[in-house]
């Protein structure tokens with residue numbers, strides 16, 4: 001009798017495990033790649049990515065990795081920024097996480113882009129999602145695309161979209177309100193891009209454009225510095241960003 005109920009229990013557990021595996025498999029299958037072929041036929045390939053890799057693809061756009069390293073990390077944005085297509089095979093999980101958290105040291109040449117320090121800005125979980133995404137070969141994931149920039153609606157509108165697309169919002173907060181912690185920096189937070197202090201110090205468009213272009217290194221990792229965007233953002237994009245910032249009083 002005792003034997004029988006043990007056996008029944010074992011069967012019940014096995015059935016439950018099979019159901020759970022089925023559900024997980026179903027969920028994973030629902031993140032599929034979208035591939036558009038020439039001739040405007042949209043097909044869905046059989047390449048499947050896990051929810052973690054899909055989350056990494058979203059983070060890759062949210063934190064503007066794609067703006068420097070190219071869509072799907074394919075490069076082509078600037079000769080100073082490498083493609084990320086091979087690095088997933090060359091480096092370990094912990095090496096990749098360290099690069100994202102700590103950067104690679106600011107460039108010896110301050111007129112070039114460098115890999116920013118993200119540790120204080122990106123959560124541990126998102127860093128691990130990003131690493132999974134890079135190691136999976138940076139596949140296309142449905143809906144994980146950079147924010148579109150509206151054309152023909154004026155510089156400030158374009159600038160508002162660029163503020164999100166280029167990831168400024170992650171460090172300077174929505175509407176430039178600031179408040180993002182940077183614990184080891186002198187101010188303990190990343191500065192706001194609105195308010196009286198900002199307006200007094202950055203009182204010309206040129207001063208704002210210059211600091212976005214050149215970046216501003218305030219210390220080594222784990223301190224977060226202002227990335228260098230010269231060679232990444234065009235003059236038109238810089239003007240649009242400044243026009244948007246000027247709408248924030």
Ligand code: HEC
Pocket residue numbers: 060063064065066067068069080081082083084087096099100104113114115116118130227228229232
């Ligand atoms: C402002 C531009 C910029 C942004 C934004 C940026 N990177 Fe980088 N990244 C660089 C540059 C430049 C290098 C090369 C640095 C060097 O070799 O010193 C680099 C290097 C790397 C490397 C090492 C590549 C190699 O071949 O060794 C990885 C991995 C990486 N970045 C991941 C990311 C991820 C993930 C994000 C988003 C969270 C990101 N990067 C955002 C500019 C950027």
Ligand code: HEC
Pocket residue numbers: 116117118121163166167168169170171172182190191192193198202208211212216217218224225226227229241
């Ligand atoms: C990785 C975080 C990070 C990102 C992304 C970032 N910034 Fe910054 N930014 C900083 C930090 C930190 C400072 C402070 C530098 C200093 O005190 O010298 C700063 C300073 C500035 C300043 C000067 C304000 C001041 O008080 O020093 C401007 C303007 C600015 N950023 C605009 C932008 C724009 C526009 C973008 C998007 C294209 C952007 N930032 C993206 C971290 C970031």
